[in-house]
Amino acid sequence: xxxxxxxxxxxxxxxxxxxxxxxxxxxxxxxxxxxxxxxxxxxxxxxxxxxxxxxxxxxxxxxxxxxxxxxxxxxxxxxxxxxxxxxxxxxxxxxxxxxxxxxxxxxxxxxxxxxxxxxxxxxxxxxxxxxxxxxxxxxxxxxxxxxxxxxxxxxxxxxxxxxxxxxxxxxxxxxxxxxx
Amino acid sequence: xxxxxxxxxxxxxxxxxxxxxxxxxxxxxxxxxxxxxxxxxxxxxxxxxxxxxxxxxxxxxxxxxxxxxxxxxxxxxxxxxxxxxxxxxxxxxxxxxxxxxxxxxxxxxxxxxxxxxxxxxxxxxxxxxxxxxxxxxxxxxxxxxxxxxxxxxxxxxxxxxxxxxxxxxx
Numbered sequence: 001x002x003x004x005x006x007x008x009x010x011x012x013x014x015x016x017x018x019x020x021x022x023x024x025x026x027x028x029x030x031x032x033x034x035x036x037x038x039x040x041x042x043x044x045x046x047x048x049x050x051x052x053x054x055x056x057x058x059x060x061x062x063x064x065x066x067x068x069x070x071x072x073x074x075x076x077x078x079x080x081x082x083x084x085x086x087x088x089x090x091x092x093x094x095x096x097x098x099x100x101x102x103x104x105x106x107x108x109x110x111x112x113x114x115x116x117x118x119x120x121x122x123x124x125x126x127x128x129x130x131x132x133x134x135x136x137x138x139x140x141x142x143x144x145x146x147x148x149x150x151x152x153x154x155x156x157x158x159x160x161x162x163x164x165x166x167x168x169x170x171x172x173x174x175x176x177x178x179x180x
Numbered sequence: 181x182x183x184x185x186x187x188x189x190x191x192x193x194x195x196x197x198x199x200x201x202x203x204x205x206x207x208x209x210x211x212x213x214x215x216x217x218x219x220x221x222x223x224x225x226x227x228x229x230x231x232x233x234x235x236x237x238x239x240x241x242x243x244x245x246x247x248x249x250x251x252x253x254x255x256x257x258x259x260x261x262x263x264x265x266x267x268x269x270x271x272x273x274x275x276x277x278x279x280x281x282x283x284x285x286x287x288x289x290x291x292x293x294x295x296x297x298x299x300x301x302x303x304x305x306x307x308x309x310x311x312x313x314x315x316x317x318x319x320x321x322x323x324x325x326x327x328x329x330x331x332x333x334x335x336x337x338x339x340x341x342x343x344x345x346x347x348x349x350x
Contacts, residue, residue, distance in 0.1 A: 126247070
């Protein structure tokens with residue numbers, strides 16, 4: 001009897017572990033907007049189920065899929081929950097956004113992955129020898145340390161496959177970004 | 181036996197060829213055009229053309245560009261918005277985005293059309309990403325975003341129609 005139970009128990013534990021690891025990337029914070037939360041879950045499942053680093057998969061997707069497009073209206077003065085939901089929904093639906101939309105969607109995805117993420121408003125150096133312009137990106141706590149994410153910067157101002165604003169430290173960001 | 185194998189080989193080759201022929205109809209820049217209330221917007225249309233045809237915009241906004249040197253601008257006419265990016269002193273058309281009104285593509289697709297109707301008009305050489313179904317032309321140089329026609333789908337029906345002109349990536 002024991003001989004039968006032990007393998008079954010092991011199989012059950014393995015199955016439980018597999019199920020657990022598959023949904024770990026959806027264990028984080030919801031936005032409270034059902035449509036956005038559903039779309040975010042579908043996207044993260046698609047991006048993360050093949051394995052690898054979920055953070056990197058999400059970041060690469062943001063760099064590759066989101067096209068830059070200005071947004072009519074005033075720039076965002078403060079990122080309230082409602083603003084973040086609105087901007088992130090639009091960016092996810094239309095795959096087009098400005099830096100505010102990109103930062104909002106990045107924050108939503110990282111929060112859903114379980115990271116404590118917030119939007120940083122400041123300025124960045126647009127291109128080599130360029131000027132400082134208003135910009136938004138994301139800070140998140142990863143493995144206990146503050147890390148910065150700016151997919152728009154890497155999509156437009158970094159050559160080739162190199163990324164410089166993925167899990168970057170404050171010191172690394174300061175060459176091209178400034179904020180309070 | 182040999183005849184049967186040969187027959188099957190020829191049959192599979194013929195099916196493959198037919199399948200390729202069905203999806204290889206290449207799109208041209210003219211195919212991406214959108215007709216807005218009788219005014220045809222193509223990938224070559226300038227903002228001067230837009231103003232001459234539609235007059236002054238109902239709403240206008242500008243902001244310092246995050247990507248280009250200068251100001252990004254948006255010109256809204258009812259349910260249609262034109263997005264421009266700066267190239268020196270010129271405001272170049274980046275995209276026109278339509279969510280309503282008298283709008284039809286060069287091949288007759290309008291709001292409410294199904295994916296089947298889009299495929300019948302433009303073929304199957306599109307990419308689908310989320311709610312977007314996009315047809316792109318090849319780019320003419322490095323660091324360029326392609327000209328494209330894309331449809332935003334809601335419940336598998338066209339809810340928005342947009343065209344992008346080829347433009348600098350940065």
